[in-house]
Amino acid sequence: LLALIHRSRTGRGQWIDLSQMEALSSLMGPLPLEVSANGRDVQRTGNRLAHGGAPHGAYRCQGDDRWLAITVFTDEEWAAFTQVIGSPDWTADERFATADSRSQNADQLDELVESWTKGQTAEDAMHLLQGAGVAAGVVQTGRDIAENDPHLRERELFRHLPDAAGVLRPIERAPYLLSRTPGSVTKAAPEFGADLSFVLSEVLGMDDEELAEMAIAGAFD
Template identity: 70%
Template sequence: MLSMSGFGRTGPWKDRVSYGQTLQAWSGFTDLTGFPEFKPSGPASAYSDAVGGMTGAQAVLLALIQRAQTGRGQWIDVSQMEAMSSLLGPLVLELSANNTDVQRTGNREHYGRGAPHGVYQCQGEDRWLAITVFADAEWEAFSCAVGSPEWAKDDRFSTVASRLKHADELDKLVGSWTSDQIAEDAMHLLQQAGISAGVVQTGKDMAEDDLHLRERGIFQPVPDAGGVMRTIERAPYKLTLTPGEVTKGAPEFGADQDFVLREIFGVSDEELAEMAIAGAFD
């Protein structure tokens, strides 16, 4: 049996109320999300729900292995806050080993392994490109891909260490190049050179224009209860033997009401009539 709550079933916080924003803040995620000169922003979605679900699934699998070996079941207590904070283990280690409290770094990499490492504005309204360069060989490939401009030959950017030291200046120069580029074209150009680059996609980009996702079949049109075709997102994994499929959308609110009340709860016709008269279904 799995019990999942915000803070677990024991401890002084066991009865406290929580939502995704609360858990993400208490776990440390919110403090690390955003730019150093601005207030914490936190993840854009209830990230703790997904992390908690995956943690719970892992715990259930471990318990099933134990049951297969011993024949004994067990109770599992999952704290979503602890599930979130477990992803920040290296940050706790940084504090323990180096007495360093890691701060918000915007789009830069926390551990300073490379530059450029950021999101850069491109042509058009709110169009951006994420670019990551770590090794010196990648920097050389990047420089060639963008046309070997004079600034790319500057000694300030000749090594990883020097690029990190002058990351602010480098970001401005890379941004001056991307600002003249169409995001998708720049992404393809850099990818062909072996550089990790990706367009910052909107929901519309993903659902309508992403050829890779379309080929993978991640989006599927299904009819809703009124017969109108809606686009839904399929499971993000493919099973060779049991791929599964969605044939219709969710029912309208209350569509299965009679079945649930009659077949599952055993409510009689007389009781249903009384409930309807009392306005229980309004």
């Protein structure tokens, strides 16, 4: 955009030097600043936050590779969380009495939280916690996204269209909708190689003799 503005003002274009590494470095947020300003290296925290929030992570649930992400920041959210899970004795432990103490004892807390989530389906636990005002969401698989997510289904992100073999497949539209020209997906992708003749003859300008020679040589096998 800056180059376009410069062109509109001066009539002269510019080369744009864009480094992938530099672009990604700009997204690293406070990590370089922590080193330059405070002399500290930031360590990896996994699913946890460096400052605050416990429990904060992804917890195993019933089923094969099913997980639920849960975040609790405030004492009010913690009280709601404990009520949802039935207020077992460990929730009254002094180690978990405040947000700071919960963060300091996050390892033990995670084990206890997972002792509850393991007995729940990810979907059931999510609805129970969300209903109580606790941030929780299923860690979705590709199947969850394509078939089970109610928000995406309501938004009609996927249309089920027949592929080249006639099998209905979920086909994803563009992730945006324009108010006047929303657009849509009208057909699935063609079978592999379906447009080969068109590309070679119409796009690349190859004649029948050249195509025949390539076929004999096995170029299309």
